[in-house]
Amino acid sequence: MTAEKDERTRVLLADDEPLVRAGLSMLLHAEDDLVIVGELGDATEAVEQAAQLRPNVIVMDVRMPPGTDGGVEATRRLTDDAFIDNTGYTPAVLVLTSFNDDEAVYAALRAGASGFMLKHAAPSELVAAIRAVANGHAWLHPAVTRKLLNDFATRPRLPLPTLEEMQRLTPREREVLALVAHGFSNDTIAEYLVLARATVRTHLGRILVKLGLDSRAQAVAAAYKSGLVRPDDQPPSQPTRRP
Missing domain, CATH: 3.40.50.2300 (Response regulator)
Known part of the structure; x- marks a missing residue:
């Protein structure tokens, strides 16, 4: 049994x-x-x-x-x-x-x-x-x-993060952000990277906090403005196996 x-x-x-x-x-x-x-x-x-x-x-x-x-x-x-x-x-x-x-x-x-x-x-x-x-x-x-x-309300409006500021993210967080910028949903990212959906949500939450952003839309804008992702880029390579 x-x-x-x-x-x-x-x-x-x-x-x-x-x-x-x-x-x-x-x-x-x-x-x-x-x-x-x-x-x-x-x-x-x-x-x-x-x-x-x-x-x-x-x-x-x-x-x-x-x-x-x-x-x-x-x-x-x-x-x-x-x-x-x-x-x-x-x-x-x-x-x-x-x-x-x-x-x-x-x-x-x-x-x-x-x-x-x-x-x-x-x-x-x-x-x-x-x-x-x-x-x-x-x-x-x-x-x-x-x-x-x-604190946020008393600060002047900050520009979107630069590529150098993107280095605050771990490589995996940058990978997730790149897929978000390519229009992938959380479920699609989870399937693509062989991760749990909760793990993808955790990564996205950390990305927003580290970069001082407050929405998924801002994260997409930041990815393109910083040069992390360019319009003609392909999505990051899909791993053959991810724990």
């Missing part, structure tokens, strides 16, 4: 405060669709264990003890192409912090985080955030969203 596949979302907790980890663990154990695969107090160890435990979502404290990777650096390593290629999957990182700090928010999102939550958020919000990022969506705590919108 074949064992049923466990469809629950796999969650790894990384926070250096034992009481916080214990509270998060108790909260998430009550959710039938979530399963905790690890609880760690070290961001460096979280990166190492993620490759073995293969969580769908890593709940990461942005501030970790001296002498270890901080949550931002760990997030950058977890969302790097080399890590994804070596592990064969794309983890989503939900950054958790006690401080509504602009610098921490921007740094985490630029590093590739899929979401940002404050520790004083309601338990239901955290559960909803985990479910959202597990499905390839972005999630920002409302207080963080308000600050980002206010």
Whole structure:
């Protein structure tokens, strides 16, 4: 008799405060669709264990003890192409912090985080955030969203990113953006690159955040204006195999 596949979302907790980890663990154990695969107090160890435990979502404290990777650096390593290629999957990182700090928010999102939550958020919000990022969506705590919108509203209108600014993207993100610019839908990109649809959504969300864009249309315009894609270009080559 074949064992049923466990469809629950796999969650790894990384926070250096034992009481916080214990509270998060108790909260998430009550959710039938979530399963905790690890609880760690070290961001460096979280990166190492993620490759073995293969969580769908890593709940990461942005501030970790001296002498270890901080949550931002760990997030950058977890969302790097080399890590994804070596592990064969794309983890989503939900950054958790006690401080509504602009610098921490921007740094985490630029590093590739899929979401940002404050520790004083309601338990239901955290559960909803985990479910959202597990499905390839972005999630920002409302207080963080308000600050980002206010910051955006007070800035002068910025030009679309240049080709040099496109270097903020990983090679895989540039590949996804090129296909978006060629008119591919998320489903078509997923099939073309042999990726999960949620993974494509995650990549597109990171592209928008890193480039400071707010829509798919802006992303297409940026791809052509920067020279990443030219009108007579062919789509990137389709891989024979993609994890």
